[in-house]
Amino acid sequence: MDSVANPVGIRLTGMDVKFHHRVKGEVYAARDVNITVAPGELLTLLGPSGCGKTTSLRVIAGFQKPSAGTVHIGDRDVTNVLANDRDIGFVFQNYALFPHLNVFENVAYGLRVRSQPQAVLEASVGDILRMVGLAGYERQMPHQLSGGEQQRVALARAIVVKPRVLLFDEPLSNLDAKLRVSMRGEIQSLQKRLGITTVYVTHDQEEAMAISDRIVVMNQGRVVQVGTAGELYRSPASIFVAGFIGRTNLLPAVIRGAAGGRLTLDIVGTAHTLDGAQTDLGSGSKVQCVMRPETIGLTPESAPGTVPGIVRSRTYLGEKTEYTVEVSRQQLFVVQFGADAERFAPGAAIGVALPVSGVQVLSGDQS
Amino acid sequence: MAEAETRPGRVGLAAMLPRDPALAAAILVIWALLALFVIYPLAALLMRAFVADGTFSLEPLLQVLAQRQHRVALVNSLILGALVGVIGTTLGFLVAFTVSRAELGKGWVRLIDIATLLPLISPPFTTSIAFVFSFGPRGLITHDLLGLKAANVYGLYSTLAAESLTYFPIAYLALRPVLSAIGTNLEDMAFSLGSSRWRVFRTVTLPLCVPGLANSFLLLFAASLADFATPLVLAGNAFPVLPTEAYLQITGMFDLKGGAVLSFVLLVPAVLVFLAQRQWVARGHYVTISGKAGPQSAGQGLSPSARWLLIAASVLLGLFIVYLYALLLYASVVVAFGANHALTLGHYKVVFTDGLKAIKDTLIIAFIGMPLGGLFGVLVGYLVARGEFAGRRAMEMASMANYALPGTIVGIAYLIAFNDPPIELAGTALIIIACYIFRYSPTGIRTTVALLQQIDKSIEEASLSLGARSFTTFRRITLPLVMPAFFAGLGVVFIRSMTAISATIFLVSIGWSLITVRILENMTELSLGPAAAFSVFVIVIVMAVTSLIGLLLERMKASLGDTSLSGMAAG
Ligand SMILES: Nc1ncnc2c1ncn2[C@@H]1O[C@H](COP(=O)(O)OP(=O)(O)OP(=O)(O)O)[C@@H](O)[C@H]1O
Numbered sequence: 054m055d056s057v058a059n060p061v062g063i064r065l066t067g068m069d070v071k072f073h074h075r076v077k078g079e080v081y082a083a084r085d086v087n088i089t090v091a092p093g094e095l096l097t098l099l100g101p102s103g104c105g106k107t108t109s110l111r112v113i114a115g116f117q118k119p120s121a122g123t124v125h126i127g128d129r130d131v132t133n134v135l136a137n138d139r140d141i142g143f144v145f146q147n148y149a150l151f152p153h154l155n156v157f158e159n160v161a162y163g164l165r166v167r168s169q170p171q172a173v174l175e176a177s178v179g180d181i182l183r184m185v186g187l188a189g190y191e192r193q194m195p196h197q198l199s200g201g202e203q204q205r206v207a208l209a210r211a212i213v214v215k216p217r218v219l220l221f222d223e224p225l226s227n228l229d230a231k232l233r234v235s236m237r238g239e240i241q242s243l244q245k246r247l248g249i250t251t252v253y254v255t256h257d258q259e260e261a262m263a264i265s266d267r268i269v270v271m272n273q274g275r276v277v278q279v280g281t282a283g284e285l286y287r288s289p290a291s292i293f294v295a296g297f298i299g300r301t302n303l304l305p306a307v308i309r310g311a312a313g314g315r316l317t318l319d320i321v322g323t324a325h326t327l328d329g330a331q332t333d334l335g336s337g338s339k340v341q342c343v344m345r346p347e348t349i350g351l352t353p354e355s356a357p358g359t360v361p362g363i364v365r366s367r368t369y370l371g372e373k374t375e376y377t378v379e380v381s382r383q384q385l386f387v388v389q390f391g392a393d394a395e396r397f398a399p400g401a402a403i404g405v406a407l408p409v410s411g412v413q414v415l416s417g418d419q420s
Numbered sequence: 421m422a423e424a425e426t427r428p429g430r431v432g433l434a435a436m437l438p439r440d441p442a443l444a445a446a447i448l449v450i451w452a453l454l455a456l457f458v459i460y461p462l463a464a465l466l467m468r469a470f471v472a473d474g475t476f477s478l479e480p481l482l483q484v485l486a487q488r489q490h491r492v493a494l495v496n497s498l499i500l501g502a503l504v505g506v507i508g509t510t511l512g513f514l515v516a517f518t519v520s521r522a523e524l525g526k527g528w529v530r531l532i533d534i535a536t537l538l539p540l541i542s543p544p545f546t547t548s549i550a551f552v553f554s555f556g557p558r559g560l561i562t563h564d565l566l567g568l569k570a571a572n573v574y575g576l577y578s579t580l581a582a583e584s585l586t587y588f589p590i591a592y593l594a595l596r597p598v599l600s601a602i603g604t605n606l607e608d609m610a611f612s613l614g615s616s617r618w619r620v621f622r623t624v625t626l627p628l629c630v631p632g633l634a635n636s637f638l639l640l641f642a643a644s645l646a647d648f649a650t651p652l653v654l655a656g657n658a659f660p661v662l663p664t665e666a667y668l669q670i671t672g673m674f675d676l677k678g679g680a681v682l683s684f685v686l687l688v689p690a691v692l693v694f695l696a697q698r699q700w701v702a703r704g705h706y707v708t709i710s711g712k713a714g715p716q717s718a719g720q721g722l723s724p725s726a727r728w729l730l731i732a733a734s735v736l737l738g739l740f741i742v743y744l745y746a747l748l749l750y751a752s753v754v755v756a757f758g759a760n761h762a763l764t765l766g767h768y769k770v771v772f773t774d775g776l777k778a779i780k781d782t783l784i785i786a787f788i789g790m791p792l793g794g795l796f797g798v799l800v801g802y803l804v805a806r807g808e809f810a811g812r813r814a815m816e817m818a819s820m821a822n823y824a825l826p827g828t829i830v831g832i833a834y835l836i837a838f839n840d841p842p843i844e845l846a847g848t849a850l851i852i853i854a855c856y857i858f859r860y861s862p863t864g865i866r867t868t869v870a871l872l873q874q875i876d877k878s879i880e881e882a883s884l885s886l887g888a889r890s891f892t893t894f895r896r897i898t899l900p901l902v903m904p905a906f907f908a909g910l911g912v913v914f915i916r917s918m919t920a921i922s923a924t925i926f927l928v929s930i931g932w933s934l935i936t937v938r939i940l941e942n943m944t945e946l947s948l949g950p951a952a953a954f955s956v957f958v959i960v961i962v963m964a965v966t967s968l969i970g971l972l973l974e975r976m977k978a979s980l981g982d983t984s985l986s987g988m989a990a991g
């Protein structure tokens with residue numbers, strides 16, 4: 054199958070989705086959501102359960118009417134266009150294969166609906182089944198397939214009609230861990246090869262980071278941050294994003310002063326100076342510092358530029374070792390790499406070197 | 421699924437309907453049909469009963485209730501309904517409990533299943549005729565066995581017994597799933613905690629069954645309240661009940677208004693019972709303790725003597741029903757039961773000569789109504805389960821109304837509504853077919869809803885996302901998946917078209933007659949032989965068609981696989 058000639062973008066503008074809840078009254082499943090997907094891009098919606106990912110995806114698909122706002126696919130306003138007229142492919146969490154049709158007919162369904170001639174249809178279905186590694190499965194019924202195979206059929210069925218937009222709702226969540234990793238690789242390479250604009254929903258941050266061009270982080274119906282995996286990891290805009298993307302230490306601190314791009318703060322009982330940290334807050338403000346576990350250094354004993362700490366626990370994981378270290382009655386999560394990474398025993402008194410750059414400083418009262 | 425706020429800009433009717441044109445059209449068509457064949461007749465009935473010269477008045481109701489005869493009929497109906505409810509539920513529970521707990525042999529279970537199926541698929545007079553043969557003045561038991569001269573089979577007791585036997589299978593079918601859902605593990609647990617078996621039954625099993633028992637009582641109460649055929653044959657003058665009174669008012673005295681008012685009196689308890697029964701179901705009072713929770717042990721809740729007692733009682737009941745049907749069969753092949761027992765096929769000859777027109781009419785009506793009723797059931801079920809539009813609940817209620825109401829009311833309502841212009845259908849086959857479709861499609865509707873609740877909505881969304889319009893999706897995806905409901909619904913419409921009488925007795929004409937009406941005529945002329953032969957004929961046809969449908973359903977299930985209907989939710 055060839056790549057899509059002219060990939061289109063998607064634009065959600067000011068989208069609200071309201072539901073009537075029996076007890077709570079009106080609840081917003083999505084609130085003022087603005088999302089732009091570039092042509093050919095793979096964009097992920099990421100967030101905790103119930104944050105409105107599926108709802109947003111269903112609005113793009115046309116399964117859900119938004120209470121306010123518009124949806125554009127390419128230049129076309131599709132807000133009032135029915136799902137069957139939006140030229141999309143949707144892959145469902147439960148695959149949603151047609152149980153009364155065999156694999157061939159499942160995949161052929163969209164082509165039949167488009168009244169493709171039998172010869173074209175057979176060729177396309179054959180191609181696509183080969184592509185997802187299911188040649189020879191044509192006559193199987195869905196209930197005779199494994200979860201992974203059903204997944205591939207669902208994928209084949211969605212892309213065989215060459216949709217302008219591909220939508221995935223947690224397509225891998227019913228698979229075991231290993232299959233999940235290999236399937237996400239396949240989805241990603243397929244998407245890149247076909248160049249179809251794709252929106253992918255997941256609540257698994259690792260999956261999101263592995264697969265996406267960009268990630269939209271959602272919480273409680275709102276978009277909280279948009280960026281590449283690296284941007285979100287290095288510069289989370291909020292404590293929520295910092296906690297959701299990767300493992301992290303959030304350390305309370307008080308600003309002492311800022312000068313020449315350098316920021317001095319009181320943290321874990323000492324004064325510490327950061328390079329290139331951005332903040333508008335003045336002296337005396339309470340803040341939270343986002344320190345990633347691999348940016349914190351450990352030394353055998355207190356050395357200049359370190360603060361004293363005690364090793365509380367150690368987990369050896371082969372290529373890395375994870376520590377919990379107590380500093381000034383705060384627990385720090387630290388990751389060490391390299392040959393002697395596991396050298397500190399629990400109970401040992403050590404020196405802890407806090408990073409002087411690449412630290413995100415967030416206003417302390419936000420959550 | 422809750423509905424998102426409707427978008428601004430769409431007002432009036434358009435705002436209440438889905439954006440999809442095919443869906444909107446289907447909703448409008450169904451509403452039009454319901455308005456014409458459910459709402460309009462009922463409104464016409466109420467108008468005829470209570471509106472005179474353009475003014476509303478309850479006077480007719482008071483007049484009717486002022487007559488002692490009618491008050492007695494009302495009280496009798498209620499008493500009979502309550503008694504049938506209690507006795508039928510008891511019998512149903514007894515058999516359901518025996519089948520689910522007493523480890524019966526396969527053969528016995530089969531006997532019980534047949535014995536409980538027979539009354540459900542028989543024409544309405546069957547039990548009554550068999551009762552006359554068995555307990556009448558020349559009955560096998562009263563006359564031949566006990567030597568009673570001039571035994572009186574007519575009155576409350578025989579009506580009660582015949583109705584209980586006819587309707588207890590409803591209780592059995594309602595209670596069996598409840599009992600198997602409770603499962604023996606729970607009872608065993610209580611037993612292992614040191615309770616006596618009787619105590620386990622009293623404190624665990626019975627309380628858990630209460631919602632099921634209440635539901636079955638209400639179902640039987642409603643069935644008895646609506647039953648017109650059994651009292652007509654067995655109740656006699658000593659025990660008048662409402663449906664027969666209303667019938668006699670119309671056919672005997674040609675008093676349509678009086679009949680309308682009487683049937684309204686019947687309507688009030690019927691509606692109350694319907695609402696009460698819905699309440700039980702809606703509030704989820706059903707026992708939902710999973711039957712899947714691990715393997716069930718054989719159960720130790722029964723002592724050996726109790727087990728044998730239960731088996732004996734159930735088997736006796738089954739045998740008694742089989743005996744009644746055997747009697748019916750026998751009476752259809754002898755010259756005159758009780759007087760001349762020489763074998764003859766004469767009655768069947770009557771059936772296939774004199775009765776040929778009724779048979780042809782009935783079959784034509786049944787075979788036309790069957791697919792239409794099945795389709796109607798699936799369509800309404802689909803809209804009720806999947807549609808998102810204002811008035812969905814109202815549509816569901818309206819589609820159930822003719823089914824929940826006693827047939828007498830529906831029949832009189834149709835008679836009043838369609839006798840004169842603007843919509844004159846009296847004397848046509850259409851009026852009978854419509855009556856059957858709108859009265860007996862609720863089984864199909866409910867089966868469709870139940871099936872669709874098991875089929876994940878995403879399967880239909882998948883079809884939409886692939887570019888199929890909602891009509892294509894319905895035809896190619898939904899319809900094949902709800903085929904079992906289609907056939908179940910169609911089967912019920914067929915059975916009822918062959919066996920029902922309470923509503924259609926008012927709708928038959930010279931042009932279109934029905935077998936059941938012929939049976940009634942034979943009964944009143946005391947030609948019991950032909951009546952028996954007609955009944956046997958109907959039972960055979962109905963059994964043949966239902967087994968065919970059953971076979972088809974089996975095939976369908978096998979081809980879909982076990983997990984298929986749950987939407988392939990792996991994991
Ligand atoms: N049809 C509906 N009716 C009422 N509330 C709904 C409906 N659909 C979703 N919601 C509510 O909207 C919110 C967002 O739901 P949504 O399915 O979009 O979450 P999600 O981010 O996909 O979560 P998950 O990761 O668990 O799938 C939830 O609080 C949910 O309860």
Ligand SMILES: [Mg+2]
Pocket residue numbers: 106107108
């Ligand atoms: Mg979701």
